[in-house]
Amino acid sequence: MAWSEQWITKVAVSAAGEDYAAFEAIGLQAIGDARVLDVGCFDGFNTHFKFSPYRNIARVVGIDPEAERIECARERYGGERFSFAACTFEDYEPDEPFDVVYFSHVLQHLGDPAEAVAKAHRLLKPGGFIVVKTVDDGAKVSYPDPHGALGRVLSLYDRHVLPNVSWTARTDRYLGRKCLTLFANAGFGNIAVASFPADTAGKTRAERLELFERCMYFRRAVPEGMDPDAAQALARALGELEELFVRDDYYFATTSTVAVGQRLGPGEDGGAYCDGPFGSAAVPACDGDVRMLAAHRAGIRAGATPAQADGADDEGAPAGYASVRPMRETDIPAVMAIEIDAFRDPWTPLAYLAELRYNPAARYEVLEDETETVVGYAGVWRSAEGIHLARIAVDAAQRAKGYGSLLLDAVFAYALECGLPVVTLEVRSSNRAARAFYRAAGFEEADVWERYYADPADDAIVMAKSLA
Numbered sequence: 001m002a003w004s005e006q007w008i009t010k011v012a013v014s015a016a017g018e019d020y021a022a023f024e025a026i027g028l029q030a031i032g033d034a035r036v037l038d039v040g041c042f043d044g045f046n047t048h049f050k051f052s053p054y055r056n057i058a059r060v061v062g063i064d065p066e067a068e069r070i071e072c073a074r075e076r077y078g079g080e081r082f083s084f085a086a087c088t089f090e091d092y093e094p095d096e097p098f099d100v101v102y103f104s105h106v107l108q109h110l111g112d113p114a115e116a117v118a119k120a121h122r123l124l125k126p127g128g129f130i131v132v133k134t135v136d137d138g139a140k141v142s143y144p145d146p147h148g149a150l151g152r153v154l155s156l157y158d159r160h161v162l163p164n165v166s167w168t169a170r171t172d173r174y175l176g177r178k179c180l181t182l183f184a185n186a187g188f189g190n191i192a193v194a195s196f197p198a199d200t201a202g203k204t205r206a207e208r209l210e211l212f213e214r215c216m217y218f219r220r221a222v223p224e225g226m227d228p229d230a231a232q233a234l235a236r237a238l239g240e241l242e243e244l245f246v247r248d249d250y251y252f253a254t255t256s257t258v259a260v261g262q263r264l265g266p267g268e269d270g271g272a273y274c275d276g277p278f279g280s281a282a283v284p285a286c287d288g289d290v291r292m293l294a295a296h297r298a299g300i301r302a303g304a305t306p307a308q309a310d311g312a313d314d315e316g317a318p319a320g321y322a323s324v325r326p327m328r329e330t331d332i333p334a335v336m337a338i339e340i341d342a343f344r345d346p347w348t349p350l351a352y353l354a355e356l357r358y359n360p361a362a363r364y365e366v367l368e369d370e371t372e373t374v375v376g377y378a379g380v381w382r383s384a385e386g387i388h389l390a391r392i393a394v395d396a397a398q399r400a401k402g403y404g405s406l407l408l409d410a411v412f413a414y415a416l417e418c419g420l421p422v423v424t425l426e427v428r429s430s431n432r433a434a435r436a437f438y439r440a441a442g443f444e445e446a447d448v449w450e451r452y453y454a455d456p457a458d459d460a461i462v463m464a465k466s467l468a
Helices: 005-014 016-026 045-051 067-077 113-123 149-164 176-186 205-220 228-246 288-297 329-342 349-358 403-417 432-440
Strands: 034-039 057-064 082-086 098-104 124-135 141-143 189-199 251-262 323-326 362-368 374-383 386-394 422-428 444-453 458-466
Touching (some): 005 016, 005 205, 005 329, 016 045, 016 124, 016 329, 016 349, 034 045, 034 113, 045 057, 045 082, 045 098, 045 329, 067 082, 113 124, 124 176, 149 205, 149 228, 176 251, 189 205, 205 228, 323 403, 329 349, 329 374, 362 386, 362 403, 386 403, 422 444, 432 444
Parallel strands (some): 034 057, 034 098, 098 124, 386 422
Antiparallel strands (some): 124 251, 141 251, 189 251, 323 362, 422 458, 444 458
16 A cells, blocks of 8 residues: 555645744744754655755755655655655664654554654754654544544544554554653753644635545555455545535534644743744744845845745736735745745745734735636836835746736736836846746846855846836
8 A cells, every 4th residue: 555645735835834834933943054854755845845944954864664755755855954854763873963853644653652752853963953743533532423424434443544654553543642751751952742634615616526535545545455345434434424524513623733842941941932823933033044035125135035936937828717816824835835846945934924914015926827826926126216026936847827817917917006116126137037937927127236145146127117
């Protein structure tokens, strides 16, 4: 039985906001030259997706017992910052301690979670953090469910699937409630636990079925040697449950648990790590991304990364139905999936969060295709001089469909709405495709800022378009 890379990737992106909230809570963006250990990295996608935007992270090590997946991770993401090793967490012994040890839906699969948490404590520097993302099936709600479809799915899965798959044979599907106790017993302080709910209330039929697939995809897997009668019973229960998700009067709820804890220094006492749930934690005043954005808005050339449009190359007319709407905080995971592919020096999730929450002069919009999937986004900063295009990108798999032009049209419409008929941007001088795209959209090259960009060094071409 194999788990689909496509679905694991889809789940990693759709639920990334939970990880970002934990990273915000521990102040990941402010840890200098950070070292991160990702336990159970699979093919490396989640490792790269979650940590590559944080330029303050000097080293990320991903480990996984599946040698084939590790080789894939090395080919795709290996390099100066990312390395991967084929081994179990129990056998792994690093040469240096870490600032963060991260378990994303892995701790529940280990034979002795308490021992794993204790080892994580040992592998951390004083002041370092453990971050655990896990599940608790006891928090699921299904109503009305007159024939107990959800209960049968969970029971059949626990009895006939988990024990027959090597990496799930010791899985604890009720680990979420135990995290605080595990952390405290291992000596961690400053412990915080947050639950992130998802439910069917107020959702469209398509959204409800998407939630069903997200929660039940892995229950569809049938391992070799599974009793045929049990396999049929599981399939029937899943079919009944899916039929419930179609109903407008059906309520399903589930939660993910994310827990953080800190290895304290000698003599330190631990308390509540942050005030309130992760999602309402304030953006730290020392955040480098916030300073960088503020500096750019003030006109300081501090190595900021405005609209390079590495991912906005565009040809042809828009294909099918697409719509532009304001960006929401819940869009940040999908935006980041595009961001890290489109830009050499991506912004962090916290940079976008800060812009959406605290920058009244900013406006960010996303472009959705006919399936309501985010395929592009654009962000602008408003000033007395006009509208500045700060960011624009389109999903690499969706380029050459006219989506970049649709995003620019939305920017132009906003500029006219504000009575500011001048739009400006900067682009790397080496990005010839983007410069051609902007020229085709009516921009003219107005100035050159020498060595504006770093990593690699490059001049910035200032371009402007008058809408008058």
